[in-house]
Amino acid sequence: MSDRLSIRLAAGSGPTFGVDDLSCAAATLLGCWEDEGLDVTWTPVHGGVAAMQAVLDDVVDVSYGGLGPVLKFRSEGQPVRVIVSMARGLAQNLVTQKRITDPEQLRGCSWALDGFGALSHHMARLLVAALNIDENEIDWQAVGPPPERIDRLLADTIDVSLIRVEEAISLNHDESNNLHNLLGFADLKKLVPVQPHGVLGTTEAYENDHPEELVRLTRGMIKASRALHEDFSNFKKVYDHYVTVPVPDEDVRKIWQQEHDTAGFAVNGELTHGHWRDEMDLFYKLNPDLPRVTREDVIAENFVADALAAIGVVSGEDAPE
Structure with missing residues (x-):
């Protein structure tokens, strides 16, 4: 890997990680971002709106939060974009x-x-x-x-x-x-079969000025999602490190199986057209007063596309059409 790069992330989940956020945690603990030559620092904030605002305020470079805040800010004219999905639903x-x-x-x-x-x-x-x-x-x-x-x-x-x-x-x-x-x-x-989920988002300015950081971030994110989906031992390792609530081991296994069997992990970065059409339709049905933006406005598709070209597409519900 060439020279190391750094990037600042805001975690809308706050100071703790749960199953919903485990791909981000896995990218750190399993060395997925480190292997990409990317040094990631986390800033905990309260919710995805605060995470996206931290990006706009230049406190951080990228937000982890729900897809809703990115759509809302973009609809209100803010230059924000989705880079990659880190899950396909909620646990x-x-x-x-x-x-x-x-x-x-x-x-x-x-x-x-x-x-x-x-x-x-x-x-x-x-x-x-x-x-x-x-x-x-x-x-x-x-x-x-x-x-x-x-x-x-x-x-x-x-x-x-x-x-x-x-x-x-x-x-x-x-x-x-x-x-x-x-x-x-x-x-x-x-x-609610089509559920909102976590995404990584940034500004158009950062997207244009720091493409290499985002390429590495996206590859590491997808690799982490695959590691969790493919191997319970990876899931258990990350879970044990970050999740502090007491849960019997057999229940941890059931949680993983549930996520695995319902395609909860975004093993291809989940930017498929059908999925995002449904997500955006539901969002604007809930928020009819917001001006609707297009997929092209709010999603920077090239980073996932480049990542999949480099590491390949795997079988899954988020495999590109």
Whole structure:
């Protein structure tokens, strides 16, 4: 590898990583970015909106966050672009107080979010729509990353929140709390089959001025996703290093199998036309007042294309058409 380069990333997941964010964590721990000659530094922020704003403020070079904030900022005229997807969906459960036993009872409930417009809000809005509940019937509250949302759930100062699947499992194993999974991973997949997910995004200026950094970033990201998809031992190594909530080993295996079997890892960088058409259609249905941008406006396709030309395409739902 030629001279080493550096890049600054904002993590919308905050100071912790979960299964949803594990490809980014894997790219670091498994040396995928290091092997590309790329030195990555992380800045934790609260939510994808804050991550994208950190890019615009030149605090960092690239954001990790949900696809929603990138679409929103671009629709509002900001020169931001998606570089690569780091997942194809979410690994979450809907956790509620035990007194809530039916989705119909979500009407009028308080719902903890990472932040307004962030990934947790995007998915929650899609879920509420799928349940035929008006958004105005929910008391949305911006609380912060998963640890803060869990604290509020445990204190019974919030009724419901989407929580990372491993955290939901841990809460379920703790019989001392009054929480339960109202809707699990499979339930959410049925209700919201096309789910928002994490992407890496940057500005047009950085894209134009630092293409080599983004080429290396993209190759490393895809290699990390493949490592997690192809080998449970890689997943377990990264999981054990970054995820601190106590979960039995057999459940960790089930989490990986779930992600593997539902094509949750973006093994080809997930920029396929059908997937993104569906994602953008759903986003603008939720946000009809935003001017719609085109795929070409918001996605910098060349970095994934160049990465796949170099490392090859593998079989998967995100293989290029």
